[in-house]
Amino acid sequence: MLAASGRAAPGHAPAGRFLSLAGAGFDAQVRLGAWAPVWVDVTAPAGGLDGTLRIETAGPAGQAGPIFAVPVRAAPGARLRVFVPAVFHDARSPGTVTLRDGSGTVDTLVLPRLRPADEIVVVLSAEPLGIEAAAARFSGLAVVYVEQEALPAAWQPYQAVRLLVIRDLDERRVTDHQRRAILEWAWSGGRLLAMPSGDDLRHIRGPTLGPVLASAAEGGTGLGRVAVWQHDAAALKERGQPALEQAWQRVLAESTRPAPPGLDATVPQDRGVPPQAHAAIAGVILAYVLAVRAVSRLLAAVRPAGVMAAVLMVGLATAGALRVAALAREATAGVAASSVVEGLPGTSHALLTVAARPSRAQVQGGGVAAEPRLLLRPAVPVRVQILHSERTTVEGDMAGVLFTGAAIVPLPITGTYTATAGGAEIIVVNRTGQGLEPAWIYSAGMAQAIPRVGREARIALDARQWQAPARLGRPGPNPALMAWAFARLEADDILRREQAWLLGWMRDPAFGLRWGSRPEPPLQLVLVPLGAP
Amino acid sequence: MSVINAVARGDLRMRLGTPRGIWTQTVLLAAFGALVLLTLPAEAGAYGLRDAEVLSLLLVAQMLAVTYLASAVASSELGMEGEKGIADLAVSGFSAHEIALGKWQSGALYALYLVAILLPLIVLGATVRGGATATVALAGVPTAALAAAAAVWGAWLGGRVASEFARSAVHWAGLGALFAGTGALPEPLRAASPIRMMQGVIEGPHPAVGVACAVYLAVSFLGVRLIARQVGAMRAQARGA
Numbered sequence: 001m002l003a004a005s006g007r008a009a010p011g012h013a014p015a016g017r018f019l020s021l022a023g024a025g026f027d028a029q030v031r032l033g034a035w036a037p038v039w040v041d042v043t044a045p046a047g048g049l050d051g052t053l054r055i056e057t058a059g060p061a062g063q064a065g066p067i068f069a070v071p072v073r074a075a076p077g078a079r080l081r082v083f084v085p086a087v088f089h090d091a092r093s094p095g096t097v098t099l100r101d102g103s104g105t106v107d108t109l110v111l112p113r114l115r116p117a118d119e120i121v122v123v124l125s126a127e128p129l130g131i132e133a134a135a136a137r138f139s140g141l142a143v144v145y146v147e148q149e150a151l152p153a154a155w156q157p158y159q160a161v162r163l164l165v166i167r168d169l170d171e172r173r174v175t176d177h178q179r180r181a182i183l184e185w186a187w188s189g190g191r192l193l194a195m196p197s198g199d200d201l202r203h204i205r206g207p208t209l210g211p212v213l214a215s216a217a218e219g220g221t222g223l224g225r226v227a228v229w230q231h232d233a234a235a236l237k238e239r240g241q242p243a244l245e246q247a248w249q250r251v252l253a254e255s256t257r258p259a260p261p262g263l264d265a266t267v268p269q270d271r272g273v274p275p276q277a278h279a280a281i282a283g284v285i286l287a288y289v290l291a292v293r294a295v296s297r298l299l300a301a302v303r304p305a306g307v308m309a310a311v312l313m314v315g316l317a318t319a320g321a322l323r324v325a326a327l328a329r330e331a332t333a334g335v336a337a338s339s340v341v342e343g344l345p346g347t348s349h350a351l352l353t354v355a356a357r358p359s360r361a362q363v364q365g366g367g368v369a370a371e372p373r374l375l376l377r378p379a380v381p382v383r384v385q386i387l388h389s390e391r392t393t394v395e396g397d398m399a400g401v402l403f404t405g406a407a408i409v410p411l412p413i414t415g416t417y418t419a420t421a422g423g424a425e426i427i428v429v430n431r432t433g434q435g436l437e438p439a440w441i442y443s444a445g446m447a448q449a450i451p452r453v454g455r456e457a458r459i460a461l462d463a464r465q466w467q468a469p470a471r472l473g474r475p476g477p478n479p480a481l482m483a484w485a486f487a488r489l490e491a492d493d494i495l496r497r498e499q500a501w502l503l504g505w506m507r508d509p510a511f512g513l514r515w516g517s518r519p520e521p522p523l524q525l526v527l528v529p530l531g532a533p
Numbered sequence: 534m535s536v537i538n539a540v541a542r543g544d545l546r547m548r549l550g551t552p553r554g555i556w557t558q559t560v561l562l563a564a565f566g567a568l569v570l571l572t573l574p575a576e577a578g579a580y581g582l583r584d585a586e587v588l589s590l591l592l593v594a595q596m597l598a599v600t601y602l603a604s605a606v607a608s609s610e611l612g613m614e615g616e617k618g619i620a621d622l623a624v625s626g627f628s629a630h631e632i633a634l635g636k637w638q639s640g641a642l643y644a645l646y647l648v649a650i651l652l653p654l655i656v657l658g659a660t661v662r663g664g665a666t667a668t669v670a671l672a673g674v675p676t677a678a679l680a681a682a683a684a685v686w687g688a689w690l691g692g693r694v695a696s697e698f699a700r701s702a703v704h705w706a707g708l709g710a711l712f713a714g715t716g717a718l719p720e721p722l723r724a725a726s727p728i729r730m731m732q733g734v735i736e737g738p739h740p741a742v743g744v745a746c747a748v749y750l751a752v753s754f755l756g757v758r759l760i761a762r763q764v765g766a767m768r769a770q771a772r773g774a
Contacts, residue, residue, distance in 0.1 A: 273573045273661070281573065285566035285654065292562055292650050293555050299646075300550025310649070317653035318666075325660035328573070332661070 018043045018107040019053075019099055022081055026122050026144045029115045030088055031160030032060070035375065037152035038084045038111075040097055044074035051101030052387065053082050055111075058090045065089055065381035071389050072099070083153040083177070085388070089381045091116045117142035120160050121252070124148055125167035125197070127234035134248035141252070153177035155185035156375045156406060163191045163255040167234065169203035179208045184408040186212050187222030187344045188351050191255040195229035204228065220346030223494050227251070260488060263355035264379065264402055266338040266481040268521075277331045284324050288317050334359055334515035335368055338481045339524040341511050342488075343411045345498055345531075350411035356513055356520065358398045368394040369514045373407035376513075409511065417443070417500035417530035423463035426530055428453050428502060436504025436526065438476050442489055443500035447472055453504055476505045477523050485525055495529075502528040540617075540627055540635020541642065547616040548606060548643055554613050557606070558650065561598060565651055568594060569658035588664040591655045592672045592731050595648070596679060600727070601708060603644040603680040604687035607636065610701050619692025619763060624771065629764035633757045640684025641677065641753070648673040648680075668735060675730045678746040678753075683711065685756030692763050725749075 022039035030036040038055055053072045057065035068086040088094045091114040099106040118140030123129060125145060135143045141162065148169055152158060154177070164182070186192050192212065194204050203209060216226040236244045273281075295313045299306040337356035344351055354376075358368060370376055370392040378384055384396035394403065413436075415428035426441060436453040446466035450459050469486035476482055485503055489495050506526050509519035537545070548554045572587045605611040609618050617625075622632045655669050687704065694700040715726040723729055724741040725748060733739035 278570065278573060281657070282566075282570055285562075285569065285657075288653060289559055289562045289566060293559055296549045296555050296558055300546050300554075310646070314649045314652055318656050321653040321657035322660060322666065325657050328661045329663070 018045060019097055019109045021097065021109060021111065023150045024086075024094070024111055025088075025114055026120050026150060026161070027146050028112070029117050029120050029142050029144045030091070031118060031120070032089055032091060032116050033087060034159040035085050035087055035157040035377070036114075036160065037150070037154075037157040038086050038097075039150065040082050040084065042072055042074065042080045042082050042099060044076055044078045044080070045101075045106060046076050048076045049074040049078075049099075049101060049106070051099060051106065053084060054098045054100060054385070055084050055086045055095055056098060057086060057088055057095040057381065058093055059381035060089045062090065062093070063381070064383040065095065066378055066383065067385040069385055069387045071387070081149075085152065085154055085157050085375055087377050087381075088114060115142070117160070119162040120144055121163045121165065122146055122151075122158075122161050123165040123167070124151075124169055125165065125234060127167070128237060129165065129167065129233040129248075130237035130244050131165070131233070131248045131252075134245050134252055137249060138252055148173050148178070151178045152181050154373075154375060155181045155183075155188060155190070155408065157181075158185040158190055161185075161190070163193060163252065165193045165195070166203065166209060167195050167197050167232065169206065169208060171203065171206045171208060174208050179211075182208060183212050183215070184349075186215075186224035186226055187347050187349055187408055188406070189223035189257055191224065191257065192226045193229065193251060194227070196232050198232055198235065215347065218346065222344030222347045222349070223257075223351070223492075225254070260492065261484065262404065263338045263340065263353060263481070263484065264404070266478060266484050267355050267357050267402065268336045268338070268478060268480075272332060272336070273328050274331050277328050281324060281328060284320070288320075291317070332359060334518060335513055335520040337513060337521040338478060338484075339512045339521055340481065340485065341409070341411070341524055341526040343413070343501075343526075343528045344408075345494065345529045348411055348414075349408050350526075352407045352409045352511055354403075354405045354513060356403045356405075357400065358403075358515075359400075368398065368403070368520075370405065370512075371407065371409075371510065373409065374405045374513075375407070376403050376405040378403055411528065413502070413526060413528045415502055415528055415530045416533040417441075418533055420460070422460075423465075424461040424500070426450075426457070426459050426461065426500070426502065427533070428457045428459075428528070428530075430455055430457070432506060432508050434506045434508050436502070436506050439502065439504030440472065441500055441530070442469070442486065442503055445469075445490060447486065447503075449473075453502070476525070478521075478525070481525050485527060489527070498529040499532065500530040502526075502530055504528075537638055537642070538631055538635045540622060540632055541638035544616055544635070544639035545642060547613040548639070549646070551614050557602065557611065558647075561602065561647065562650065562654065564598070565591075565594070565654045569654050572658055573661060587662045588659045588668065588735055589731065591658050592669070592676075592735065593728060595651050595655055595672070596676045596727050596731060597712065599644055599647045599651070599676050600680045600683045600711070602647060603640055604683035604704060604708070606643065606687075607640050607684040608687035608691040608700060608704050610687075610697075610704050619688060619760060620767065623692075623764045623767035629761040629768070632764050633760035636688040636760055637681070637685050637753060637757045640688065641681035644677045644680030644684060645673075648677050671738075672731060672734045675727070675734060675742055675746050675749075678749045679711075679727055679730070682749040682753035682756065683708070685753045685760065689756050689760050689763060692760065692767070 020041045022041050024038045025036045050073050052069045054067050054069040056067045059065040068084055070084050072082055074080050094111040094114050096108055096110050098108045121135055121143045123145045132143050135141045194209050212226055215221055295310050299310045335356045335358050339354045342351045372391050374392055376386055376392050379402040382401055384394055384398050387393045412431040415426055418425045430453055439450050439453050440447045441450055447469045448465040489501055504526055505523045507523055511524045513520045656666055659669050712727055725745050730742050730745050733742040
């Protein structure tokens with residue numbers, strides 16, 4: 001379960017017998033099609049509760065959209081605040097919240113109208129900070145003042161947030177999940193601004209912002225940017241400081257960060273037939289060719305027995321071909337996916353991004369599962385259920401539908417890059433237990449292939465071996481994904497600052513989805529920043 | 534087997550029973566086996582072919598291969614040891630009609646045989662991609678009709694042109710005209726294009742495919758008449774000499 005807390009809930013409308021909505025979006029402000037936080041207060045019935053809380057969303061044209069669900073367990077009469085990340089497509093009638101247990105639907109409430117915006121500035125402040133005038137200069141940018149309870153318990157629902165401004169923060173009312181979400185969002189590219197509240201600096205040094213600012217001080221905020229104002233914007237506004245609006249404009253302009261290109265175009269068309277199935281099919285074909293050679297001699301007599309033998313052989317072979325094809329289809333059933341584990345500079349973590357499309361050749365009993373941190377969603381609003389529990393599972397007719405997801409995960413590979421007279425030397429420590437192969441080093445727009453990277457590797461790079469990425473041979477199992485990775489390293493301002501990157505393919509089931517017991521995709525692309533020793 | 538006349542029986546015996554005939558089938562099947570393996574989606578999706586493209590590729594390749602082999606064997610471009618050409622049969626005791634009908638039968642049955650032995654491989658390659666078995670089976674009809682017509686005209690060409698080089702040149706030009714030239718014809722004549730016929734089969738039952746098959750059947754009977762006339766002319770020439 002993503003997050004549930006037993007604290008007392010404000011319980012504002014709309015409310016049912018067992019459900020009341022604590023908040024959807026950031027004070028009802030959402031970006032349609034992006035992750036948004038939803039907080040629901042659940043009161044367990046007299047018999048206790050062991051069920052699921054489901055947000056049944058509506059598509060943009062009123063059709064049924066995805067269902068986002070989390071499990072809920074509570075003792076009789078207990079009251080929980082449950083967090084459910086969801087993606088809305090219709091602001092006017094976003095959907096319904098349903099509480100279900102083994103006996104059926106316990107309670108339902110209709111979600112109120114939401115306010116759509118392209119981007120949101122989320123402000124935690126008891127006083128107005130004078131940001132509105134500056135924000136009005138940016139198209140589609142909404143400013144929302146929220147209480148800390150409204151902050152998401154996972155980083156992905158910050159997707160629509162351009163800037164999080166923290167001036168007032170009561171640490172007693174913030175959960176560890178919310179703290180972790182802020183830190184991970186900053187690592188993944190979030191923009192955060194902290195400032196004192198009058199002369200009160202406790203929240204800046206507190207357990208929420210402390211780790212983020214400490215990380216920033218060491219240059220370790222991954223793709224994010226964290227800033228601290230020494231002055232209180234509320235006080236400046238009070239004094240009518242004319243420079244305040246310019247300061248806000250500057251911060252808002254700096255906070256734009258172009259979204260990285262999606263992995264959609266890199267997802268292979270099919271999951272593909274495994275090498276063992278290729279070998280089995282080759283064997284069947286060879287046996288058939290030999291059988292035809294034998295029967296051809298019989299048939300040459302142009303006698304009924306020969307013709308019967310030929311007809312029988314072709315009939316049996318066709319039936320066999322259908323069976324082999326069915327087995328091969330079963331082997332290809334699953335998920336065609338691209339998975340990238342991108343080391344976040346200055347942190348010991350990585351951004352895991354997955355794009356996956358369950359194949360059309362699905363077999364009965366299959367299903368997509370992922371680790372719980374990976375929030376999955378369909379790229380188009382279709383009726384599937386995504387349950388975020390001990391692991392994320394997707395149910396429903398998902399054949400051919402593209403799913404995307406992201407998570408922050410620990411990066412088990414580290415390395416250093418040292419320029420030498422004849423080229424460079426890299427040292428890599430790989431704790432995945434899996435080798436990286438094939439692998440490359442990328443630096444300043446050029447790349448060169450390196451041997452397999454095992455548990456520890458010390459590799460000398462020859463200055464004459466650098467090539468343009470497009471000219472590298474043997475690009476691994478997914479050339480489109482490799483091209484995506486090189487383009488990303490070249491285009492992103494923050495990633496480009498790194499001295500060098502290690503790119504390699506690894507087979508680690510922790511960094512992908514699972515189809516039944518099978519990891520998908522079988523190989524993942526890992527990008528590791530190589531800093532100075 | 535009395536429905537198959539002696540000329541056709543003799544041809545089929547050589548095409549199916551001689552080492553060269555058996556190797557011809559082996560090479561054909563091995564080539565298609567390799568094609569099927571190459572079109573299987575690799576685990577990391579290295580091949581970008583779509584399902585419909587794979588089905589088209591396999592069926593058009595089948596049509597090309599069967600038509601080529603049926604006509605090349607009949608015209609003696611791909612000679613089978615012991616198989617009698619029109620010129621050899623003209624000095625035999627068979628009537629001109631028996632010879633012409635025999636050549637048509639051997640061409641049609643050989644084409645049907647090749648389509649039949651390719652069936653399991655194409656079914657395998659197509660159904661892995663979700664293709665319908667019925668479409669693969671139905672595609673055998675225009676393939677056999679086209680190959681039978683090409684075989685009759687190949688047999689006629691074998692009797693008409695003595696020079697092996699000239700015969701091969703005319704044979705390849707004819708195949709080029711059949712597969713590429715018909716595609717350049719104006720509508721509705723373009724329906725005779727083998728590629729178009731195969732598209733029609735893949736997209737669903739299309740009356741134009743049936744019409745085109747009937748046209749190729751008529752063309753093969755025209756070839757039968759020409760062979761009979763050719764045999765008659767050879768015999769008249771022999772008598773005159």
